[in-house]
Amino acid sequence: xxxxxxxxxxxxxxxxxxxxxxxxxxxxxxxxxxxxxxxxxxxxxxxxxxxxxxxxxxxxxxxxxxxxxxxxxxxxxxxxxxxxxxxxx
Numbered sequence: 001x002x003x004x005x006x007x008x009x010x011x012x013x014x015x016x017x018x019x020x021x022x023x024x025x026x027x028x029x030x031x032x033x034x035x036x037x038x039x040x041x042x043x044x045x046x047x048x049x050x051x052x053x054x055x056x057x058x059x060x061x062x063x064x065x066x067x068x069x070x071x072x073x074x075x076x077x078x079x080x081x082x083x084x085x086x087x088x089x
Contacts, residue, residue: 035079042078046071 050067054060 031083035083038079039075042071042075043068 046068047064049071050064053063053067057063
């Protein structure tokens with residue numbers, strides 16, 4: 001491969017790396033917003049399902065606590081898989 005072709009490929013790689021870094025900086029705020037929305041919505045869904053089962057079986061705090069714990073675990077697992085495990089090192 002000629003030296004000129006090699007330099008052209010290097011410039012293209014540098015250009016792509018710069019674009020990737022620029023886009024990751026801009027998406028940092030949206031990733032934080034997505035994590036916050038997932039946390040809040042997951043907890044709300046857990047509370048709603050827990051209250052529904054508590055009213056259905058007339059066992060006031062039991063299902064609320066169980067569903068809240070399960071929803072929180074599910075949300076943290078989802079966040080771990082989406083943002084930390086796939087984007088880490």
